[in-house]
Amino acid sequence: MSANxxxxxxxxxxxxxxxxxxxxxxxxxxxxxxxxxxxxMLQHAPGAVLASAAVVPLVQMGGAFIAGAVAGVVVxxxxxxxxxxxxxAVGAVALARWAGxx
Amino acid sequence: xxxxxxVTWRSFQAGAxxxxxxxxxxxxxxxxxxVAAAQKGLSAFETTLMSVTVMAGTSQxxxxxxWAQPLPLFALAVSVFAANLRYFVMGxxxxxxxxxxxxxxxxxxxxxxxxxxxxxxxxxxxxxKGDLGKFLGGGFMMGCIWPGSCLLGHLAAGGLLSDPGxxxxxxxxxxxxxxxxxxxTLLFRGKRDLAPWAVAIVAALASKWAMQGNWYIVxxxxxxxxxxxxxxxxxS
Numbered sequence: 001m002s003a004n005x006x007x008x009x010x011x012x013x014x015x016x017x018x019x020x021x022x023x024x025x026x027x028x029x030x031x032x033x034x035x036x037x038x039x040x041m042l043q044h045a046p047g048a049v050l051a052s053a054a055v056v057p058l059v060q061m062g063g064a065f066i067a068g069a070v071a072g073v074v075v076x077x078x079x080x081x082x083x084x085x086x087x088x089a090v091g092a093v094a095l096a097r098w099a100g101x102x
Numbered sequence: 103x104x105x106x107x108x109v110t111w112r113s114f115q116a117g118a119x120x121x122x123x124x125x126x127x128x129x130x131x132x133x134x135x136x137v138a139a140a141q142k143g144l145s146a147f148e149t150t151l152m153s154v155t156v157m158a159g160t161s162q163x164x165x166x167x168x169w170a171q172p173l174p175l176f177a178l179a180v181s182v183f184a185a186n187l188r189y190f191v192m193g194x195x196x197x198x199x200x201x202x203x204x205x206x207x208x209x210x211x212x213x214x215x216x217x218x219x220x221x222x223x224x225x226x227x228x229x230x231k232g233d234l235g236k237f238l239g240g241g242f243m244m245g246c247i248w249p250g251s252c253l254l255g256h257l258a259a260g261g262l263l264s265d266p267g268x269x270x271x272x273x274x275x276x277x278x279x280x281x282x283x284x285x286x287t288l289l290f291r292g293k294r295d296l297a298p299w300a301v302a303i304v305a306a307l308a309s310k311w312a313m314q315g316n317w318y319i320v321x322x323x324x325x326x327x328x329x330x331x332x333x334x335x336x337x338s
Binding site for chain 1: 120123124144145147148151152155156157158161162165169171172173175178179180182183186187188189190191192193194195196197198201208209211212213215217221222224225228270271272273274275276277279280281282283284285286287288289290291295298299301302303305306307310318319321322323324325326327328329330331332334335
């Protein structure tokens with residue numbers, strides 16, 4: 001187990017920066033959340049964040065990822081839970097790769 | 103609707119268990135980070151400590167790019183903050199469900215606000231279910247899997263585990279995206295979500311085309327949220 005003091009300071013600074021980003025939105029909403037527009041925005045933000053987070057890798061990777069996403073959506077709609085959809089999505093990607101999709 | 107800030111062992115445990123599979127999303131990335139950290143000269147202890155304390159893979163990877171002696175502390179802080187700005191939006195969306203959270207529970211909640219844990223729990227919160235214990239338990243699981251995979255990657259640098267082809271063949275590189283797709287499917291409220299999500303998707307693709315990094319999540323999320331709010335407020 002070895003640790004360089006300069007590296008430890010850098011890691012500490014990084015941890016503080018990460019916590020500032022994570023906690024910043026939470027703290028800011030204590031005041032901003034009272035506004036009607038902001039609370040309406042927060043109703044839409046989770047779905048918009050997830051759609052944004054998913055679409056770029058899907059477009060970039062294509063092929064197997066698209067097959068996985070379709071399987072995930074279909075099984076989630078049919079079964080209604082997280083686990084089934086996840087297994088279907090990951091299994092579809094493995095199958096698609098086995099079938100030669102990139 | 104606000105949730106109780108009470109944490110029971112049972113809900114903590116349930117939250118941890120259900121996050122095991124989504125948590126695996128970070129496994130291949132953690133292995134990759136561990137290998138990269140070893141190549142940059144970080145020790146196994148430093149790699150694990152960074153993963154435990156920062157617990158945000160993309161920003162850790164960004165930091166490795168800047169990792170050269172003497173370490174540029176200011177640049178590290180700014181780049182880690184910027185790479186984690188999506189958590190700013192996620193934290194903002196989480197706060198209305200926990201408005202009376204005691205001050206001593208706030209830092210743990212911020213700490214465990216990571217992609218998969220946030221996605222799975224916010225979906226429940228919006229349906230008026232879930233509790234803080236599940237959120238913290240899920241975060242605990244993520245906090246075990248992420249540093250554990252980074253340490254494994256560091257120890258196995260150059261060996262079998264560092265071969266990204268194995269994880270790819272098993273489809274494990276898709277687990278992270280799969281969580282977003284599946285949770286988005288669960289969150290989808292029909293016609294009223296179509297336009298804001300379309301705005302988010304277009305904004306995310308445009309920003310990815312225009313700039314490097316993962317700003318597209320922040321920009322897409324804000325664009326979709328702002329459009330949805332503007333439309334709802336105008337209607338009412």
